Amino acid sequence: MVKFRFPLLIALAVFVAGLALTAAFKDRHYMLLSLVLLAAALVPLFVRLERRPLESRELVLLAVLSAVAAVSRVPFAALPSVKPVSAIVILSAYVFGAEAGFIIGAVAALVSNIYFGQGPWTPWQMFSWGMIGLTAGWLRHTRWMRSRAGMLIFGFVWGFLFGWIMNVWYIISLPEAFSWQLAAAAYVSSFYFDLAHALSNVFFLAILAGGWTKVLERFRKKYGLLQQE
Template identity: 60%
Template sequence: MSRARIALFAVILLFAGSLAFMAWATDEQYMLISFFLVCASIVPFFLRFERRTVQARELVLVAVLSAIAAVGRVPFAALPSVQPTTFVIIVSALVFGSETGFMVGAVAALVSNMFLGQGPWTPWQMFSWGMIGWTAGLLQTWGLLGSRWMLLVFGFVWGFLFGWIMNIWALAGMGQNLTWAAVAASYAASFYFDLAHALSNVFFLSVLGPGWIRILQRYKRKYGLLDNEADGILK
């Protein structure tokens, strides 16, 4: 867990440093800079997962969970911010750990955008959904998501945090013209979508969460897959 904490803090510092650099830079390539730095923030997680000894069937499981999270987003495209993707990422992290949660979130964003459209927002979505999985796994390991109410609060809060992080890539394109008024307007405009995301997370976690967690735990125990961090949740 010490290495996990170091990785998390390193990525937070790198991400914060990228924002500071974007504010300091004097050229006009703010979008390119933000794209590069958020990709750099993602790399440590992929490298950490790559260094693990993972069986082929465990990779298949990660791929299947990522596909479910990605495909679940497509039918809800007509309802902005309402989708079960975040729910699938959270329960995957609770059962299989933070690293698996990050991989499921990052890959789900990349795969789902093959249907919904790739763009400069894709790495930001990979980072945001990946961090949802990573933090869910860490907090579960620390015993902070042991109750259903705490889990619902977690899903609700991340509904807003996801939108707030995604606002950054759009604001980055404003460059030196960025003002506090523009920031306030951007976050105010996203409030409805962030609230819809937060409430949909609460709905899916409360209605489908316990059943999904039991199924995934049973599958984990039966086949001994990714047996690392997260047993005994929400009993």
């Protein structure tokens, strides 16, 4: 994992720079920016491709997991913030690592917004779900993540962190000048949505963690998919 950390950090830095540009772009060029950030998310994959042959079935696996995470938003469209996306990204990163988790999270956000609608919020969602996968992958070998309670707490915490990151975009997009009162109001008003996301992460992780993880682990070991060098 260590040798892939530097490319991941480069991709993360590009993401942060791209998000900073949204303050200037606002409603303009957001789709182009999303595609640029998607390319940044794929940087670790390109590095792996250079260092060893990346099998087509590994690409298919990443595409399938990204599609599953994206499609999982649709049945819950009527329930704001209640989505299994974060849980799927966490479990995928837990099995296949930070590199895969980052890519799956970012791609899932972009693809799912084909249904939910693209907008200047898309790059922020790509970053947020990518960070969920990135941190889950980095922590996957810790005693914390290997315990069921630790994983559930991780999902709960990221339910709030996701919302807090998205609040930054919301505050930037407002026409009013920034003030701490405005920021406080934004975070207070999003509390129930963030709580719903956090609780849904716990719910879906509790349901999916056992069977989902075992299936993915079996695929990884049997076919040698996305093995860390």
